Amino acid sequence: MIEITNLKKSFGKHEVLKDVSLKIKKGEVVTIIGPSGSGKTTFLRCINFLEKADDGKLTIGDISVDLKKTKKKEILNVRRKTAFVFQNYGLFSHKTAIQNVMEGLVVVKKIPRDEAKRIGENVLDWVGLLDKKDYYPSQLSGGQQQRVGIARAVALDPEVILFDEPTSALDPELVGETLDVIKKVAKKGITMVVVTHEMAFAEEVSNKVIFMDGGKVVEEGTPKEIFMRPKEERTKEFLSRFITKDMYYI
Amino acid sequence: MAFDLENFLKSLQEAINYLPVTIKLTVVTFVFSLIIGSVIAIIRNYNIPLLSEFFAFFVTVYNGLPLMVALVIYNLLYMNYYSRIASFFHISKAISDISPIYVGYFALIMSSSCIYSETIRGALKSIDKLQYEAGYSIGLNKFQTLRRIIIPQLIPVALPGLTNNLVGTIKGSNLVSAIGILEVMGGAITPCAISYSYLEGYLAAAVVYWGFSAALEFLIKRGEHYGTRYRRSLA
Numbered sequence: 001m002i003e004i005t006n007l008k009k010s011f012g013k014h015e016v017l018k019d020v021s022l023k024i025k026k027g028e029v030v031t032i033i034g035p036s037g038s039g040k041t042t043f044l045r046c047i048n049f050l051e052k053a054d055d056g057k058l059t060i061g062d063i064s065v066d067l068k069k070t071k072k073k074e075i076l077n078v079r080r081k082t083a084f085v086f087q088n089y090g091l092f093s094h095k096t097a098i099q100n101v102m103e104g105l106v107v108v109k110k111i112p113r114d115e116a117k118r119i120g121e122n123v124l125d126w127v128g129l130l131d132k133k134d135y136y137p138s139q140l141s142g143g144q145q146q147r148v149g150i151a152r153a154v155a156l157d158p159e160v161i162l163f164d165e166p167t168s169a170l171d172p173e174l175v176g177e178t179l180d181v182i183k184k185v186a187k188k189g190i191t192m193v194v195v196t197h198e199m200a201f202a203e204e205v206s207n208k209v210i211f212m213d214g215g216k217v218v219e220e221g222t223p224k225e226i227f228m229r230p231k232e233e234r235t236k237e238f239l240s241r242f243i244t245k246d247m248y249y250i
Numbered sequence: 251m252a253f254d255l256e257n258f259l260k261s262l263q264e265a266i267n268y269l270p271v272t273i274k275l276t277v278v279t280f281v282f283s284l285i286i287g288s289v290i291a292i293i294r295n296y297n298i299p300l301l302s303e304f305f306a307f308f309v310t311v312y313n314g315l316p317l318m319v320a321l322v323i324y325n326l327l328y329m330n331y332y333s334r335i336a337s338f339f340h341i342s343k344a345i346s347d348i349s350p351i352y353v354g355y356f357a358l359i360m361s362s363s364c365i366y367s368e369t370i371r372g373a374l375k376s377i378d379k380l381q382y383e384a385g386y387s388i389g390l391n392k393f394q395t396l397r398r399i400i401i402p403q404l405i406p407v408a409l410p411g412l413t414n415n416l417v418g419t420i421k422g423s424n425l426v427s428a429i430g431i432l433e434v435m436g437g438a439i440t441p442c443a444i445s446y447s448y449l450e451g452y453l454a455a456a457v458v459y460w461g462f463s464a465a466l467e468f469l470i471k472r473g474e475h476y477g478t479r480y481r482r483s484l485a
Contacts, residue, residue, distance in 0.1 A: 156389075
């Protein structure tokens with residue numbers, strides 16, 4: 001179970017996150033949607049300390065952290081329970097696909113090399129890239145790189161995988177294959193938090209949708225509740241561009 | 251004046267005899283300066299409080315000091331205060347028993363460290379922040395990320411600059427002649443006092459220096475291919 005309470009974050013004078021709270025059950029897929037600047041990416045990045053929140057509390061599984069004063073060891077512990085999929089793939093450019101996937105297993109989880117290789121090859125096969133395991137990122141397409149990134153995250157067997165707009169940097173043709181893999185991850189029962197603009201995907205895959213704007217959670221609910229029967233004006237306004245009037249029903 | 255081949259070759263021989271001095275100066279300086287320069291660059295890259303500001307200031311200021319001026323100053327200070335330093339450290343040797351080459355090493359290492367640190371810092375800056383974040387996201391700590399992710403990507407970027415800096419160090423080592431240390435050039439012009447063929451002497455020194463630099467650069471270029479496999483793309 002993951003719980004974030006009263007998270008606050010400012011960049012200088014600009015208050016980006018104004019008290020955000022979120023509860024995620026094991027195996028849940030939570031999608032965060034919202035306009036640019038709403039703080040959704042910052043919020044995601046605060047969970048694994050890529051950004052340091054100013055205040056709040058974070059609980060992942062059995063560890064609980066005070067975000068006002070976090071020790072280095074606590075940050076490492078949280079990072080070892082989470083995995084992150086970056087918008088721009090974030091693969092280690094000097095390592096092959098299989099080496100990218102193995103890195104966390106060998107160095108962080110201290111799994112012996114042979115077993116790590118076995119796990120790595122399994123996961124790469126699962127995302128459909130076993131034949132490309134010895135390729136460097138520079139030799140892979142964007143979609144393939146993103147799938148390696150997802151494989152890397154899945155191989156770590158974390159408590160939660162955080163996805164930061166995983167398809168935003170992909171051209172429309174490659175979005176489909178990546179979304180298919182993300183759906184597979186969801187079906188596997190892994191807890192996920194996904195920041196995305198892909199509304200159809202959000203509707204299809206998530207258990208819970210959060211709409212954020214201006215650093216606050218405006219509305220949260222099931223995909224049906226959010227996309228078909230949004231309660232808040234701001235939510236309706238945001239979704240009006242994606243969902244046409246005839247998709248609403250009472 | 252006509253070019254005297256015999257005297258040129260005599261000087262060439264003497265120059266090569268003193269090549270070990272130049273090699274020692276260059277290699278020792280390179281190793282120490284690489285380490286110190288890397289430490290400075292890393293401190294500045296990670297913005298470690300106090301130390302990064304100190305080194306930023308120090309490097310900028312020290313880089314303005316020409317090597318020959320520095321050598322002469324250090325040598326004068328060394329000679330003036332040797333007795334005090336020796337009694338403090340309980341060294342019983344006389345100043346004439348200790349080679350002035352240590353002053354040379356000191357000046358060269360100080361100067362080269364600052365120069366190398368800037369090259370390495372530039373290479374560090376060129377690495378996308380995303381690489382750091384990717385490392386942290388899988389649970390690597392700062393040191394592991396630096397060692398396993400950043401430094402391997404840093405080396406191909408820093409290599410051309412550092413090769414150039416190394417040649418600079420070789421040329422800088424020439425200046426120790428200002429404090430009485432015999433290196434390639436000093437060796438090359440020793441026979442010239444008799445034959446008065448100074449041009450041949452200096453040319454011989456130039457040839458040896460040039461040959462040494464060229465050989466090192468060639469070796470490094472061969473090594474460059476080794477670390478850059480991953481930058482090739484299929485297209």
